[in-house]
Structure formats: structure tokens, C-alpha cells
Amino acid sequence: MWNSLLGIFHPAASTSALIWRLILAVAFSIALLVLLHRFLGPRGRRWLIAFVTFAGGLYLGLEYFLPVRGSVLWPTGMPNPNPDRAANILTPGIEPIGIMLSVVGAFTVGLGIYSLCQVHGRNVAQRRPGWHNSGAFFLAMSAMLVFGLWAHYLPDQDAPGGRLPWQESTYELLFGGIFMPLQAATFSLLAFYIASAAYRAFRIHTAEAALMMAAAFIVMLAQVPVGQWLTHGLPTTGPLAFFRLETLGDWIMSWLNTPAQRGIVFGVAVGGLAMSLRIWLSLERGTFFSEQG
Amino acid sequence: MAGSHATFWQRIQQIPRYYIYLLLAAVVTWQILFPIALPILPSRVTQGVYDAIAAVPDDQLIIISTDWDASTQAETGPQTEAIIHACFQNGKRFAVMNLQPPMGVKLANDIAQRVAAEYGAEYGVDWCNWGYKYGFDNVLIALAKNIPKTIGDDFHGNPVTDLPMMEGVENIESVGLVIEITGLANVTELWIGLIQGVYGTPLAGAYTAVMVPSYYPFLDSGQLRGVLNGAKGAAEMEVLVKRPDRASAIMPVQSWAHMLIIALIIIGNLGYIFGRRRTTERPS
Numbered sequence: 001m002w003n004s005l006l007g008i009f010h011p012a013a014s015t016s017a018l019i020w021r022l023i024l025a026v027a028f029s030i031a032l033l034v035l036l037h038r039f040l041g042p043r044g045r046r047w048l049i050a051f052v053t054f055a056g057g058l059y060l061g062l063e064y065f066l067p068v069r070g071s072v073l074w075p076t077g078m079p080n081p082n083p084d085r086a087a088n089i090l091t092p093g094i095e096p097i098g099i100m101l102s103v104v105g106a107f108t109v110g111l112g113i114y115s116l117c118q119v120h121g122r123n124v125a126q127r128r129p130g131w132h133n134s135g136a137f138f139l140a141m142s143a144m145l146v147f148g149l150w151a152h153y154l155p156d157q158d159a160p161g162g163r164l165p166w167q168e169s170t171y172e173l174l175f176g177g178i179f180m181p182l183q184a185a186t187f188s189l190l191a192f193y194i195a196s197a198a199y200r201a202f203r204i205h206t207a208e209a210a211l212m213m214a215a216a217f218i219v220m221l222a223q224v225p226v227g228q229w230l231t232h233g234l235p236t237t238g239p240l241a242f243f244r245l246e247t248l249g250d251w252i253m254s255w256l257n258t259p260a261q262r263g264i265v266f267g268v269a270v271g272g273l274a275m276s277l278r279i280w281l282s283l284e285r286g287t288f289f290s291e292q293g
Numbered sequence: 294m295a296g297s298h299a300t301f302w303q304r305i306q307q308i309p310r311y312y313i314y315l316l317l318a319a320v321v322t323w324q325i326l327f328p329i330a331l332p333i334l335p336s337r338v339t340q341g342v343y344d345a346i347a348a349v350p351d352d353q354l355i356i357i358s359t360d361w362d363a364s365t366q367a368e369t370g371p372q373t374e375a376i377i378h379a380c381f382q383n384g385k386r387f388a389v390m391n392l393q394p395p396m397g398v399k400l401a402n403d404i405a406q407r408v409a410a411e412y413g414a415e416y417g418v419d420w421c422n423w424g425y426k427y428g429f430d431n432v433l434i435a436l437a438k439n440i441p442k443t444i445g446d447d448f449h450g451n452p453v454t455d456l457p458m459m460e461g462v463e464n465i466e467s468v469g470l471v472i473e474i475t476g477l478a479n480v481t482e483l484w485i486g487l488i489q490g491v492y493g494t495p496l497a498g499a500y501t502a503v504m505v506p507s508y509y510p511f512l513d514s515g516q517l518r519g520v521l522n523g524a525k526g527a528a529e530m531e532v533l534v535k536r537p538d539r540a541s542a543i544m545p546v547q548s549w550a551h552m553l554i555i556a557l558i559i560i561g562n563l564g565y566i567f568g569r570r571r572t573t574e575r576p577s
Binding site: 183186187199203 | 308310313314316317332333334336337338362364366367396399427428430431434435438502505506507513523525528544547548549550552553554555557558560561562565566
């Protein structure tokens with residue numbers, strides 16, 4: 001029963017079976033949404049979201065912590081469909097859940113495009129200040145979408161003289177000739193801001209700030225050949241070798257930075273655990289329920 | 294403060310930012326046109342990546358996960374190129390793949406094609422491109438158990454099972470090394486949590502310089518065999534594969550840009566220290 005239920009998440013055997021599954025899935029989803037919308041008030045929706053969140057967390061948690069066996073599913077004794085991996089009764093559901101999460105995640109792309117079109121469409125329609133930037137967004141998105149898909153679905157063919165078909169060369173121009181340089185140039189501007197910000201903000205107000213600056217200088221110099229050149233006169237072995245900038249920089253990274261990073265990772269992990277518990281038990285109300293009071 | 298009554302020490306704390314931008318642009322242009330080349334010494338962490346590639350058994354392949362895009366390609370592009378050189382020079386088969394952002398797989402494919410042509414390497418025999426795979430952790434969990442089923446089609450839309458180099462490749466046991474090249478945080482943690490930590494598959498990384506300090510704990514624990522540290526790591530790898538290229542060309546620029554930033558910080562602090570001393574000495 002359990003395995004046959006999970007079977008609906010596996011690839012369909014034929015095209016007609018796939019179509020039937022799609023029709024049934026859409027019909028079921030619409031019916032479910034209509035029923036929920038009709039019979040559940042705000043309070044009921046709240047409880048439903050809290051229940052689904054709790055059940056999902058409980059399932060994944062139990063699957064991880066329950067005992068596992070190789071040839072059978074613990075504790076039922078049913079044969080394990082994948083004997084290479086030790087499993088319990090909940091394990092076969094992990095892959096379908098993963099697929100479901102991927103599908104739900106894919107919806108966010110559509111949601112993102114819808115949201116962008118809504119915001120920029122309003123700007124264009126109402127001629128708000130800077131509306132031409134929103135117009136540029138629609139132009140760029142349409143051009144990339146049309147030529148990207150066109151080039152992708154173009155049948156492979158040997159173009160005369162080794163030239164690309166015009167649809168593909170247009171896509172290459174948009175992608176490699178405009179989008180990539182724009183993205184790289186935007187990121188490169190950071191160098192100017194970092195130089196200016198370092199000059200303005202980095203003041204040795206305290207002894208700790210002085211220590212931090214000394215460490216930063218050593219690591220920055222160790223990161224470039226000119227730094228290595230500055231101490232190239234020191235021997236590569238023996239006690240003095242420690243004072244070569246590249247060695248000193250590596251020492252700072254390994255002996256001072258590593259424990260600090262470990263501390264941060266542990267802190268973040270403990271914080272993540274606490275936050276996960278709050279979300280799992282729907283105590284973190286700000287995200288889901290803020291608009292409903 | 295920076296008006297006509299400002300002292301010299303106060304004024305040098307207030308250099309207009311446009312002058313700083315101009316100075317940086319001048320230094321970069323100077324080093325692009327007239328580079329002062331200095332020797333590049335491979336560090337132990339870069340050597341670790343090279344040694345990990347060389348140590349991969351011939352019957353196993355290398356996965357190069359190219360999770361980067363144009364914004365970081367000044368660092369990650371040369372890293373990818375140098376790593377591919379190292380694979381070809383050591384006669385190792387490799388598969389390029391991409392988890393996020395999708396642009397990385399095309400950029401890496403262009404690099405791999407160009408480098409492969411230098412060695413006369415054949416697609417599908419010496420290397421292949423598994424393409425962009427959506428789903429992060431779900432992809433890695435499935436990849437560990439069944440590579441052909443998880444990957445399905447390659448970058449060109451052909452079944453990976455048709456590629457000669459995929460013969461005998463079943464699961465993560467067929468993989469001798471994973472190299473994660475990225476400008477994104479948390480992708481390496483997935484490889485560590487789902488692949489290296491569970492199956493013991495060796496892992497190495499290549500990251501933008503700003504990310505590298507976060508990964509020293511994993512180097513220390515041996516979970517990462519080595520790391521390429523930004524453009525400098527790429528330049529060091531170019532030295533190891535004896536192919537000085539873009540990263541080596543960047544090094545003089547980066548050297549003198551760092552020197553300029555250090556000089557600016559020192560100037561700002563001299564102004565701060567002496568300006569403050571003068572203010573406290575002045576009778577009220």
C-alpha cells in the first residue's frame with residue numbers, strides 16, 4: 001500500500017499515463033484549493049500551515065533518527081526496494097519528497113518573473129520616475145527569452161563557413177557581448193568602493209583595531225607576489241623563515257582565523273537549530289502569519 | 294572640517310573619493326601596460342589541490358563543479374582553466390557540472406573546449422559536461438547513488454550513458470575527487486555534508502579570495518585536500534602546470550592595488566593620530 005502510493009511519484013511508464021497523471025493532479029489540486037478556500041477561515045489556514053510544517057519536520061526527523069536495516073524496512077520487515085542503502089519504513093518517501101521540493105522550488109522562478117513584471121509593469125503604465133528603466137527590463141527579458149529559447153531549440157546544423165545561425169549568434173551577442181561584461185563590470189566597481197571605504201573607515205581607535213590592522217596588512221601582502229618579494233631575503237628554513245610574509249600570512253589564517261571561524265560556525269549552527277525548532281513548531285510567526293494578526 | 298582652516302593632518306583624512314578612484318584606476322592601468330612581474334611561489338594549499346588531482350586513480354573520474362558566473366570570473370575563470378590543465382597534464386578524466394548559478398556551466402564549457410583543443414583531448418572520452426542540474430542537495434544525494442540516472446543528459450542534450458568515458462561509472466565510488474569552484478557560500482558545505490562526509494570522496498575547492506578564510510577549518514580537518522585562494526591561487530596553479538596565463542597577468546595589478554590600499558590606510562591613520570594629538574595639545 002505504502003510503496004504503491006509512492007509509485008505515483010516515479011516516472012510514468014508511457015506518455016498517455018503521464019497525461020492522465022497530469023490531468024488528475026491538476027484536477028485534484030484545484031478541487032483541494034477550492035475546498036480549502038471555501039471551508040477554511042484565516043484561523044483554519046493558520047492551523048493547516050502549522051500542521052503541514054510540523055508533519056514535514058517530524059517525517060524528516062524521524063527518518064533520520066529511526067534505526068535502519070539493509071534488506072528490510074525497519075520495523076515492518078517489508079523488503080527494502082533498494083538493499084544497497086540501509087533503510088527504515090520512512091526512507092522510501094525521501095526521494096519523492098525531494099522531487100516535490102524541487103518542483104515547488106521551480107514554481108518560485110515563475111513567481112519571481114510574475115513579481116518583477118507586476119512591479120515594472122506598474123512603473124511603465126503609470127509613467128513613474130525612471131519608468132524607462134522598467135521598459136529596459138521588459139526589453140532585455142523578452143530578447144533573452146526569445147533568442148535563448150530559439151537558439152536552444154534550433155536543430156543542430158553546420159552553418160555555411162562555420163558561422164552560427166543568426167538566432168544563435170544574436171543570443172551569443174546578448175549573453176556574451178552584453179550581459180556578461182555588464183555583470184563583470186558591476187562587480188569590478190567594488191574595488192573602487194573597497195579602496196575608498198578602507199581609507200575612510202579603517203582608523204586605529206583602539207589597541208584591538210591596531211592588531212586587526214597589522215593582521216590585515218600581513219594577510220593582504222601575503223596574498224600578492226609583491227608581499228612575498230618584500231621578505232624574499234629571509235631564509236626558507238629555520239626560525240627566521242617564520243617571518244617571511246607568506247608564512248606569517250598562512251600562520252594567521254591557520255592558527256588565528258581557523259579557531260575564530262570554527263567558533264562562528266558553531267554559533268551559527270546552534271542559532272540555526274533554535275530557529276529551526278521555532279519554525280517547526282510555528283512559533284516564528286513573523287514569516288507566515290504577520291498579515292493575519 | 295576640511296574647510297580653509299583645516300590643518301594638513303585633517304585634510305589628509307578627507308581626500309575626496311574621486312581622487313582615490315582615479316589613483317586606483319591609474320595604478321591598475323600602469324600595471325596592465327607596464328607590469329612589474331615578480332616570482333609567484335605556490336603555497337601549500339594550492340599544492341594540495343594539485344596533489345589531489347595527481348593522486349586520483351586512473352579508473353576514477355574527477356567532478357569539477359563550476360558554480361560561478363561572470364561576476365567572479367576574474368578569479369574563478371583562471372582557476373577553472375588552471376585546474377583543467379592540471380587534469381589533462383596528469384591524464385585524468387573529468388566531468389564538468391553546475392549546481393548554481395546556471396551561467397557557470399556555459400562559461401566553464403567554453404574554457405574546457407579551448408584547453409581540450411590544446412591537448413587534443415576528445416569530448417566524451419577525456420572529458421564531458423554534465424550540464425546544470427537543479428536541486429542542490431537533492432542532486433548530490435541522488436548523484437551519490439546513481440550518476441547516470443541523476444545526470445540523464447549532458448550539456449549538449451545527449452544521454453550521458455552514450456559517452457565512452459561514462460562506461461562503468463555507476464555511483465560516487467566511481468569518483469576519485471570533487472573540485473568545487475565557486476564564488477557562492479554554502480555550496481562546499483553541501484558537498485562536505487552529503488558526499489565527502491558520508492562517502493569519504495576527496496574534496497578540494499577553489500574560491501574567491503574573500504571566501505577562503507571560512508574554509509580554513511575544513512582544510513585543518515582534512516575535509517578539503519587543498520584550496521585555490523582567489524586569483525593568487527589560480528596564478529600559483531598556473532605555475533604548477535607551467536602555463537602562465539590570465540591569473541599570472543593579474544598578479545602585478547593586484548600587487549600594486551593592495552599596496553595602494555595599504556598606503557591609503559596608513560595615510561588616513563597618520564592624519565588621525567597627528568590630527569588628534571594636535572587637537573589635544575591645543576589650549577582650550
